Amino acid sequence: EVQLVESGGGLIQSGGSLRLSCAASGFSVSTDYMTWVRQAPGKGLEWVSVIYRGGSTFNADSVKGRFTISRDNSRNTLYLQMSSLRAEDTAMYYCASPSRDGLWAFDLWGQGTMVIVSS
Amino acid sequence: DIQMTQSPPALSASVGDRVTITCRASQSIRTSLAWYQQKPGRAPKLLIYMASNLQSGVPSRFSGSGSGTEFTLTISSLQPDDFATFYCQQCEIFPWTFGQGTKVEIK
Numbered sequence: 327e328v329q330l331v332e333s334g335g336g337l338i339q340s341g342g343s344l345r346l347s348c349a350a351s352g353f354s355v356s357t358d359y360m361t362w363v364r365q366a367p368g369k370g371l372e373w374v375s376v377i378y379r380g381g382s383t384f385n386a387d388s389v390k391g392r393f394t395i396s397r398d399n400s401r402n403t404l405y406l407q408m409s410s411l412r413a414e415d416t417a418m419y420y421c422a423s424p425s426r427d428g429l430w431a432f433d434l435w436g437q438g439t440m441v442i443v444s445s
Numbered sequence: 446d447i448q449m450t451q452s453p454p455a456l457s458a459s460v461g462d463r464v465t466i467t468c469r470a471s472q473s474i475r476t477s478l479a480w481y482q483q484k485p486g487r488a489p490k491l492l493i494y495m496a497s498n499l500q501s502g503v504p505s506r507f508s509g510s511g512s513g514t515e516f517t518l519t520i521s522s523l524q525p526d527d528f529a530t531f532y533c534q535q536c537e538i539f540p541w542t543f544g545q546g547t548k549v550e551i552k
Contacts, residue, residue, distance in 0.1 A: 361541075363489075371481075371489065371532055373541040386540045387446070420488055430536045431479035431494035438488060 328352030328434060330404075330421050335439030342411050342443075348404040348421030348436055355397045358427050360404045362395060364417035365438075374419070375406060389415075413445045447471050449533055451544035457552040464520040466547045468533035473513045477537035480509055480518045483546075484529045492531075493518065523549070 334346040346362070348355075362374040375385045375395040383395050394407040404421050418440050422432035448471040458464050468478065476496035481489035491500045493509035496516055506521045520527055528551055533544040 370546045371483075371534070371543040373534070373543065376541070384539045422488075429494060430477060431491050431500075431534075432481075432489075433491040433494075433500060435488035435490075 328425060330423065330434055330436035332419065332421055332436040332439035335419065335441045337442045337444060338411055340411060340413060340443055340445045343407070343409040344411065344441060346406040346408065346419055346421075346439055346441070348406075350402045350404070350423075353423075353425065353434075354399070355402050355404050355423075356399050358424055358429075360395075360397065360421060360423045361432065362404075362406050363420045363422055363432070364415075365420070366414075366417045369417075372417075377404070408441070411441075411443045413443050415441060416443045417441060446540055447474060447535055447538055447542050449535055449542050449544040451531075451533060451547050453547060454545065455548040455550065457550050458523050459552045460523055460525055462523045462552075464523050464527075464549060466518045466531055466533075466549075468511075468516045468518070468544050470514045470516075470535055472538075474535045474537035476512045477535055478509075478511070478516050479534045479536065480507075481532045481534065482527075482529045483532065489532065520549075 359378045361376040377395045392410045418438040420438045423434045450469045478496045480493040483489040497509045530546045530548045
């Protein structure tokens with residue numbers, strides 16, 4: 327079965343760091359691209375970060391310089407290293423991916439992991 | 446950044462109604478647009494990609510159209526399972542951006 331399973335969320339103080347993981351099964355994280363999307367409580371979806379097959383990464387302005395996306399192909403896992411966390415980073419964090427090359431949309435999603443930043 | 450503006454923000458409709466949601470981009474995104482459905486406490490689900498392509502397994506009552514800056518998601522006959530929040534998303538230009546969502550409620 328193809329699935330993504332996030333972990334690593336929790337309660338963290340403002341200014342702290344946290345690393346989220348997204349373990350993939352049934353397909354490779356070295357696909358076209360993989361991404362993180364977040365959703366603050368009661369709010370809409372916000373794209374956060376993407377890593378392409380070749381290793382290029384792009385981030386939303388709101389997390390630039392603070393969040394780093396990476397992957398470990400041997401562990402088939404995607405990561406999001408978050409530092410200098412702020413209250414406004416409080417959200418459910420989803421990893422998402424296309425299930426096939428050339429699909430410019432996210433048809434695979436994890437269940438999400440919740441990050442709460444306390445001020 | 447490209448702003449994605451959905452309308453309406455919310456709507457009330459009955460089972461069997463035809464529902465149309467609009468998404469406008471602040472600049473041309475060609476057909477680099479996807480539509481997602483999200484139910485409370487769940488991850489989003491892909492409905493439409495590249496503006497008009499129905500994702501495998503999604504009922505044919507869902508359809509998408511548009512290009513450039515104006516896009517629509519249509520549900521031809523609303524079903525009980527369709528009550529949810531719908532989001533458009535552009536992947537043409539970084540940063541990728543989502544619309545603010547349209548909540549479809551039962552009338």
